[in-house]
Amino acid sequence: MATTDPVENLQALIRCRSVTPTEGGALSTLESALTSLGFRVERMVATAEGTPDVENLYARLGTEGPHLMFAGHTDVVPPGDEASWSHPPFAAEIADGMLYGRGAVDMKGGIACFVAAVARHLEKHGAPRGSISLLITGDEEGPAVNGTEKLLTWAAEKGETWDACLVGEPTNPDALGDMIKIGRRGSLSGKITVHGVQGHAAYPHLADNPLRGLLQLTHALMDPPFDHGTDDFQPSNLEVTTIDAGNPAVNVILAKATAAFNIRFNDSWTADSLKMEIIRRLDLAAAEGALRPGRSPVRYDIAWSERPSHVFLTRNNALTASLSEAIETVTGQTPILSTTGGTSDARFIKDYCPVVEFGLVGQTMHMVDERVAVADLETLTQIYGGFIAKWFDHARAE
Numbered sequence: 001m002a003t004t005d006p007v008e009n010l011q012a013l014i015r016c017r018s019v020t021p022t023e024g025g026a027l028s029t030l031e032s033a034l035t036s037l038g039f040r041v042e043r044m045v046a047t048a049e050g051t052p053d054v055e056n057l058y059a060r061l062g063t064e065g066p067h068l069m070f071a072g073h074t075d076v077v078p079p080g081d082e083a084s085w086s087h088p089p090f091a092a093e094i095a096d097g098m099l100y101g102r103g104a105v106d107m108k109g110g111i112a113c114f115v116a117a118v119a120r121h122l123e124k125h126g127a128p129r130g131s132i133s134l135l136i137t138g139d140e141e142g143p144a145v146n147g148t149e150k151l152l153t154w155a156a157e158k159g160e161t162w163d164a165c166l167v168g169e170p171t172n173p174d175a176l177g178d179m180i181k182i183g184r185r186g187s188l189s190g191k192i193t194v195h196g197v198q199g200h201a202a203y204p205h206l207a208d209n210p211l212r213g214l215l216q217l218t219h220a221l222m223d224p225p226f227d228h229g230t231d232d233f234q235p236s237n238l239e240v241t242t243i244d245a246g247n248p249a250v251n252v253i254l255a256k257a258t259a260a261f262n263i264r265f266n267d268s269w270t271a272d273s274l275k276m277e278i279i280r281r282l283d284l285a286a287a288e289g290a291l292r293p294g295r296s297p298v299r300y301d302i303a304w305s306e307r308p309s310h311v312f313l314t315r316n317n318a319l320t321a322s323l324s325e326a327i328e329t330v331t332g333q334t335p336i337l338s339t340t341g342g343t344s345d346a347r348f349i350k351d352y353c354p355v356v357e358f359g360l361v362g363q364t365m366h367m368v369d370e371r372v373a374v375a376d377l378e379t380l381t382q383i384y385g386g387f388i389a390k391w392f393d394h395a396r397a398e
């Protein structure tokens with residue numbers, strides 16, 4: 001990797017076939033680039049039963065505070081049908097000002113630009129007045145069990161602490177400078193099973209159709225809305241994602257039926273308060289008789305997903321101000337501070353330090369012909385460079 005040139009950095013990374021959870025040479029490529037810049041690089045392999053072993057990387061430049069972390073991942077999703085790409089997914093070809101390849105925007109591009117920004121910062125200003133580290137996982141696109149969460153624990157146990165973190169995931173919907181993510185909604189999933197009595201569809205009084213009860217319960221989850229949004233977040237939203245009875249016969253009432261749901265929730269709730277509200281709704285609906293007149297309450301049980309994602313919001317001036325200022329200086333655009341979209345590894349980092357996310361334009365992520373404008377790579381490098389300089393100024397002044 002040439003280090004000061006984000007295009008060459010990205011080409012070197014794309015040419016490593018690091019389809020999750022394979023390392024594919026991507027972390028080694030990054031390691032040699034960071035070593036040449038003076039970083040101390042450590043590779044950490046995380047293991048867990050039932051999941052593939054995953055290689056991760058932690059690199060630090062400097063020993064003092066303040067300490068700025070950049071977080072990301074070098075693993076990529078599979079290319080799909082390679083023949084349907086107009087340029088091979090691991091060739092990193094440039095055509096009409098676009099660089100093609102799996103991971104171009106999600107998120108080898110963000111890493112390539114950050115490395116270039118650090119290299120330029122070192123050339124211009126010398127060593128940072130503090131520390132810069134990169135926390136890079138190979139397990140973001142996979143189960144995410146052996147990635148960022150374990151890498152953070154591992155580093156923290158060695159005494160690492162951080163003052164702020166920038167995640168380089170693609171955050172811009174249309175153009176570079178549109179959007180910084182300053183928080184994420186939480187995510188909670190569950191599965192409801194309703195128990196009935198099996199029987200003949202022509203003799204329903206002898207049976208108890210669990211689907212009637214299940215419809216009562218799922219309706220109660222969807223209506224009324226959980227809230228109307230907050231200053232920083234859109235309204236919480238629950239989707240019933242499947243209803244299953246698995247019934248091959250039209251004349252049989254089955255003994256049980258299940259439904260699964262996922263709710264994306266805002267900062268009006270915690271995962272626990274939300275569980276209580278959901279159970280309150282289900283119990284009320286279970287007792288109601290609209291779809292099951294004259295029957296006893298619906299018999300149901302609920303199983304929660306193992307690991308809910310918690311909602312978070314970052315209110316840290318040094319971090320958001322430095323990034324917004326850098327974006328405005330380079331692009332002339334004022335970014336929206338947003339909490340929309342799915343979860344990200346920032347949900348783990350927020351337990352250690354304030355975290356925001358800003359990267360490339362996300363339009364082609366995970367698609368065939370994933371690509372990035374070559375001009376955007378230069379722009380993002382300048383934004384990251386401006387951010388690094390401004391963040392150290394802010395952090396040292398505080």
Ligand SMILES: [Zn+2]
Nearest residue numbers: 106107140169
């Ligand atoms: Zn990503």
